[in-house]
Amino acid sequence: MGAPADFAIEERGESGAVLRFSGNLDITTIAQLDKRLKQIDQPVALIDMADAGHIDTVGAWIVYRLARDQRCEIVNLSESGSRLVEAVGRSDISDIEPPHRPNVLSRTLAGIGEATMTAxxxxxxxxxxxxxxxxxxxxLVAHPGxxxxxxxxxxxxxxxxxxxxxxxxxxxxxxxxxxxxxxxxxxxxxxxxxxxxxxxxxxxxxxxxxxxxxxxxxxxxxxxxxxxxxxxxxxxxxxxxxxxxxxxxxxxxxxxxxxxxxxxxxxxxxxxxxxxxxxxxxxxxxxxxxxxxxxxxxxxxxxxxxxxxxxxxxxxxxxxxxxxxxxxxxxxxxxxxxxxxxxxxxxxxxxxxxxxxxxxxxxxxxxxxx
Structure with missing residues (x-):
């Protein structure tokens, strides 16, 4: 087994801090790390993945969510890790607006139209x-039998x-x-x-x-x-x-x-x-x-x-x-x-x-x- 997931924060002046991940970012080691990440109360300008080991879908989601919330860049991420982060980013629906629900009159007219076409x-x-x-x-008239x-x-x-x-x-x-x-x-x-x-x-x-x-x-x-x-x-x-x-x-x-x-x-x-x-x-x-x-x-x-x-x-x-x-x-x-x-x-x-x-x-x- 690899090293458990961890991170360290380094100050970087007015632009914000640098957050460096280390260890394997997978489902078996990242539970406690997620709680600590949610408690960060300072701006993060950069996420450095140079010391990170294996990363699975859960780890990719944690990294992507942190970058999304802090509006910062991810650097030194492996090729497989980059693909995972991009994939979970495409599946993120938090920024998608819910579909517009038509008003009662429109729904009624649509229902009537649909029923008419069905009939x-x-x-x-x-x-x-x-x-x-x-x-x-x-x-049967031709063949009554x-x-x-x-x-x-x-x-x-x-x-x-x-x-x-x-x-x-x-x-x-x-x-x-x-x-x-x-x-x-x-x-x-x-x-x-x-x-x-x-x-x-x-x-x-x-x-x-x-x-x-x-x-x-x-x-x-x-x-x-x-x-x-x-x-x-x-x-x-x-x-x-x-x-x-x-x-x-x-x-x-x-x-x-x-x-x-x-x-x-x-x-x-x-x-x-x-x-x-x-x-x-x-x-x-x-x-x-x-x-x-x-x-x-x-x-x-x-x-x-x-x-x-x-x-x-x-x-x-x-x-x-x-x-x-x-x-x-x-x-x-x-x-x-x-x-x-x-x-x-x-x-x-x-x-x-x-x-x-x-x-x-x-x-x-x-x-x-x-």
Whole structure:
């Protein structure tokens, strides 16, 4: 082992003192030296390294810091020591100003712009994904034997049959809520009988299909994204492409077909159950017999309301399945991506369903089906 690190200070007149290092300036010997250097209370004009031995990164940092703080020159430093001091000097960030933090307005506008660009990119990606789906449909029309009937029937069960319980309970309670709130407001005008009109038109035209779509998006759309995302993560989708199987035909098309065909049936089921809930409350609270409720529904609800609901249902099913499958196909990297893409699929599907529902409301009113 070499001599331990040490230093001596020699006076040099008005220009300042000369600090001479000696011994090995390395991590094993420099701890006490560092404390003594910090206690120097006089200006140092020159650092002489002629008597210094081995110097490592820690020693180079001590020498560099002393020269920086005292604003003095280092002389008689070996070539390797010079390289080390230069390297630690380049890594010194004490003189670098912290990055400017923009104000709240700028950050807000930047966040809005970033979210807008992300949404536009996602919309364009979904359009491209829809194009791939259409191409697969055309290919299957030419080769119907490739259609996966077993997978489609399985998804019929998962999307439709398995959802009957939760959709039925939700619809029944929504029917009760609509009837109860409508009756409370209409009672002020002595028009409780019009509660039947409110229940019938809202459930058949709007809420039956809309609430069903939201439930399917949260239940089946998320499942589509998680299933396909997990397959992407485990490279099963890549294996399909390797053996010549189209992932769109094998994974996406059965799910989209099931969602498009099951949504009208679930929507119709939701309408009926919601009206049963409304009829139950009208019978208990307003003393309107179920038979009278049914006759009144037939009188006040036009058949066009039913057509509107049935037209919207398959479109909502297509949007939900597309969002779920598209987000599942975008999974990259790790398991955390599966969760974030599943959340994105549900949010995107519900958002697009509500936007399309508003568009349909305006459109059908303009064409005289209001």
């Amino acid at each position: 536009l990119g996602s919309m364009l990606g979904m359009l491209g994904f829809f194009g791939a789906l259409v191409r697969s449909v055309i290919s 490739r259609f996966r009937w077993a997978a489609t029937v399985r998804h019929f069960e998962l999307v439709g049959v398995s959802a009957l319980g939760i959709v039925g309970l939700m619809s029944f309670l929504i029917g009760i809520v609509i009837a109860q709130q409508g009756a409370v407001q209409l009672r002020q005008f002595g028009a409780e009988v019009f509660t039947v009109n409110l229940v019938g038109r809202l459930t058949i035209r709007e809420l039956g299909v809309l609430m069903t779509a939201i439930m399917v998006a949260g239940r089946s759309g998320s499942a589509f994204a998680a299933q396909i995302g997990t397959m992407k993560l485990t490279e099963e989708v890549d294996a399909m492409r390797t053996i010549g199987v189209s992932p769109v035909e094998a994974l996406v098309l059965p799910r989209v077909t099931a969602a498009v065909l099951m949504m009208p049936l679930l929507g119709f089921y939701s309408m009926i159950v919601a009206m049963i809930g409304g009829a139950f409350l009208c019978w208990i609270v307003l003393e309107i017999p179920p038979a009278t409720f049914v006759v009144r529904i037939q009188e006040v609800v036009p058949i066009t309301d039913f057509y509107v609901g049935m037209i919207k249902a398959p479109v909502f099913g297509l949007i939900i399945a597309l969002a779920g499958c598209y987000q599942g196909m975008q999974v990259r990297g790790n398991a955390e991506e599966v969760g974030s893409r599943t959340t994105a699929a549900v949010v995107q599907a519900i958002f697009m369903v509500i936007v399309l529902d508003a568009f349909f409301a305006v459109f059908f009113t303009e064409v005289g089906w209001g």
